Amino acid sequence: MANFLKNFVGTKSSETAVPSADSDFADFADAPSPTPVAFDSAGATLGSPGATATPFTKWYNVHERHSLSEFKAEGAILLAMVLVFTLHFFGTRLNKAKAKAWAKAHTPILASEFSLVGFGGVPQSDVSPDSIFKQKSLFEFSTYATGRQNVAFTDVKLTLKKRFNPLMTFVETASGFFFESFAVPQDIAEAITYPFDGREAAIVPAMPGAAELRTKDTKSTYDGFVWAIVNKENMKKLREDRYDLSITFTKDTTKLPNYLTVMSESAEITDTLLTNDLITAVQKAGDLFEYLIISDQPIDKPTKIDETTPRKRMYLKYRLPSDNNYDMLSPLFNVFLRFPDHLAASAHFRAEVLRKVRSVRDELVKTIQKNDEENKAEERALERDKARKAKRDAELSSMDAKTQKKFLEKEREKQMRKQSKRQTMRA
């Protein structure tokens, strides 16, 4: 401040400044009272009306005081922003195009199998592939179809790579390489079918005239079991992640190519379900196929009794081809959608087979029951101890000093006797 003022008033003030006794405070003592100077001497810098020849000095000319080179950081930020936004724009476009390609290939199949496709809520005669997907996020698309014999509804979910964020994709890929717990990002289609399994009456809303229709086709029930065709590359992870697959045998069959295997609970089930249609469709899908699972057990291992009630589901998962050509994959999807018919028609097994299947489930129920009982017994024992202690404390507090002493002594003796007994028993 003092310096500025000095400059402002010219050099004279510094000359006139009298050094005070305390030299540290010299500036503050003298600066606020500069000696008045003649107006003419400062006239040039103040820009008096008389000196209009140079109306703009460096003080006012921004372009003379600053240059673009001072804004390098801002430039870099702007450039990065442009890059991020373009990547985002093109990435989302790519993901949308990918989902649309899937929809284009599969909408006819879905529309021919289901009366309602997409989230419109009203069955339409011709469904456009543009409208079937609901975009959950920039990389997740889902659709839904309902209104079919034997099937309550089918969910389809596409999970794509995060193309709009290459940095994240790179980090995820790298961490997928170093840690097994991180999944490498891939373009994936997952479909889950929820078969009626004979519970049409409970699920379908009642409509006039629907009851008569229903009485004819109550044969949508089929036996509960777990059965799967799995790509061998992932069978280790699947077995670890899913409870339902971990109660099956893994057995290669000669009917399938060597990169696929069957997980089944019984050979008879495999014979019934491994139809020629399915084999050709799966073979056609090739390496992109991940799994087809027919299950009546939960994915997470049940810890409570009511979690063990069988819920029948069908799962299909495959990777999306990079060239968006679904000629090889749509037959698989078609077979998957029609498979509930096959299940309802022929998945009924001999009592011996089912006994084997059921024994595993019963065993789990039994272990859960046992665990529950043990927990309860422990709780009860804890409560009993607590009650006993409370009773003793109450008794103790109601006694006078002498009896208290006696009581404590007695207690100690009892404990001693108990301990010595235990020791002799051990010896």
Next chain:
Amino acid sequence: MFGLSPQIENLVIILGTMQIAKKIPFDDPNVLNMCRALYIVSNLIIAGLYLYVQMKINKNKDMTTLKYVEPAPMGSAEEPKLVTTTIHAYDSAQVKTSFRSQMMGVAMMAGMHLYMKYTNPLIIQSIIPLKTALESNLVKIHVLGHPASGDLKRPFKAAAGLMGGLQQGTPQSDKKAVEAAERAGRGGAKEE
């Protein structure tokens, strides 16, 4: 080499190089840079070896099913776990593990050398990992062309090191053990 187990050989090499390392004048920047170059070259050779093995594995793509029972880790009450995989996936996982452990070693070494300024381990660390890599089962099978039988039969046995007594048991692949564990329903257990 001399009919000794690899562990003893390693021990001899470590002790030997430690003596030699004492004599090396690390103060000379030329010598220091040469040691660094040696370390880097050795690691590049190892990386190349593993990449080559991975390439071979992918080329063979042996999709034979491999089932074995993984013993429960020490001190846990869990039952042994069945692993169902393929030879291709098993080998890939093994290469990944060794690659990862080598990367860990390099990171450790970088910390020791650049931050704590230790130079001696550079020499040991450019010999031992290379030797381990060359002696690893996968290199024996895929590079040196040994048949995958006997000691090289998958699943590989954990190397019986000096800590052998403390380590977990070896994986079992006999039919009886596999069948006992196959339908145990271990999957999907929620971990808290």
